[in-house]
Amino acid sequence: xxxxKCGQKASVDLRRHNTAFCAVHYLEFFERQVQRxxxxxxxxxxxDRILVAVSGGKDSLTLWEVLLRLGYRPTxxxxxxGIGAYSDLSQAKTEAFARSRGLSLLVVNLEEAYGxxxxxxxxxxxxxxxxxxxxxxxxxxxxxxxxxxxxxxxxGHNLDDEAxxxxxxxxxxxxDALARQSPVLEADHPRLVKRVKPLFLMTEKETVSYALLRxxxxxxxxxxxxxxxxxxxxxxxxxxxxxHSPGSKQQLVAGFLERLxxxxxxxxxxxxxxxxxxxxxxxxxxxxxxxxxxxxxKRIPVTVRPSDTLSPQAVGPxxxx
Ligand code: Q46
Ligand code: ZN
Ligand code: ZN
Numbered sequence: 507x508x509x510x511k512c513g514q515k516a517s518v519d520l521r522r523h524n525t526a527f528c529a530v531h532y533l534e535f536f537e538r539q540v541q542r543x544x545x546x547x548x549x550x551x552x553x554d555r556i557l558v559a560v561s562g563g564k565d566s567l568t569l570w571e572v573l574l575r576l577g578y579r580p581t582x583x584x585x586x587x588g589i590g591a592y593s594d595l596s597q598a599k600t601e602a603f604a605r606s607r608g609l610s611l612l613v614v615n616l617e618e619a620y621g622x623x624x625x626x627x628x629x630x631x632x633x634x635x636x637x638x639x640x641x642x643x644x645x646x647x648x649x650x651x652x653x654x655x656x657x658x659x660x661x662g663h664n665l666d667d668e669a670x671x672x673x674x675x676x677x678x679x680x681x682d683a684l685a686r687q688s689p690v691l692e693a694d695h696p697r698l699v700k701r702v703k704p705l706f707l708m709t710e711k712e713t714v715s716y717a718l719l720r721x722x723x724x725x726x727x728x729x730x731x732x733x734x735x736x737x738x739x740x741x742x743x744x745x746x747x748x749x750h751s752p753g754s755k756q757q758l759v760a761g762f763l764e765r766l767x768x769x770x771x772x773x774x775x776x777x778x779x780x781x782x783x784x785x786x787x788x789x790x791x792x793x794x795x796x797x798x799x800x801x802x803x804k805r806i807p808v809t810v811r812p813s814d815t816l817s818p819q820a821v822g823p824x825x826x827x
Pocket of ligand 2: 509510511512513514527528529530531
């Protein structure tokens with residue numbers, strides 16, 4: 507196949523767009539698509555203070571790279587989850603990326619801040635690791651963003667992630683989760699920071715192609731707990747459909763956002779107050795994060811108690827407000 511732009515040999519074949527590009531024009535295409543998504547969904551402007559949640563994997567490092575190349579100056583936030591060698595390597599890759607580009611990075615260590623890493627937390631809660639992990643990541647990113655003056659949090663979720671989450675939510679009729687599934691979650695409370703997903707229209711394969719062509723050194727291994735997660739089953743099923751009908755994943759996600767989500771979001775209006783314990787937004791009296799840690803620390807008592815303010819460790823140059 508030949509590049510649609512210059513006629514040279516194509517490096518990336520995009521069946522769902524019925525086109526192909528050489529390396530140079532693919533990188534250009536990818537960055538232009540992300541910029542369009544940011545503008546079309548009014549995610550942020552160059553005046554915003556952007557905090558990118560960076561795991562050290564291909565999606566989040568790609569997002570950081572693209573935002574930089576588009577002229578934004580985002581700061582990274584890495585959360586060390588305490589998942590053995592996987593977490594150590596994830597942090598090392600993230601720090602190396604930040605250092606190589608002179609970027610500011612904040613690091614929070616879950617175990618140091620709260621007393622337990624993800625595996626011990628799961629054991630204490632007697633739940634799958636992803637449930638405590640996901641809740642902790644959402645809580646910590648919001649809190650760090652809020653306490654450090656960021657106006658928006660950007661995460662690296664891609665189209666495959668969004669389509670798999672949507673399929674899972676539909677299969678189990680999780681209407682609350684469906685109402686909140688969006689590439690842009692506005693800050694509808696003063697202690698909530700807006701959250702956006704600028705890569706939500708780029709597939710996993712497209713993101714990997716970008717990362718490889720830009721020689722981004724990401725952690726190639728998946729989290730050990732990702733194996734066996736339901737989301738992988740949904741991703742496989744969606745890949746089968748996409749193979750026979752290119753463009754299906756985007757149709758599913760875009761159709762949902764256009765037709766169904768507005769109705770669900772209208773019906774889901776809840777009053778958000780502040781957690782009595784930590785002050786973070788919640789629809790209850792005490793937030794889900796504080797309740798979860800209360801429950802875990804009852805079973806595995808540790809000396810560290812959730813602190814009033816999180817003090818992330820700064821790596822690299824700091825960004826003035
Ligand atoms: S890091 Fe955490 Fe993921 Fe690992 S424990 Fe599950 S949620 S799989 S993105
Ligand atoms: Zn070309
Ligand atoms: Zn709380």
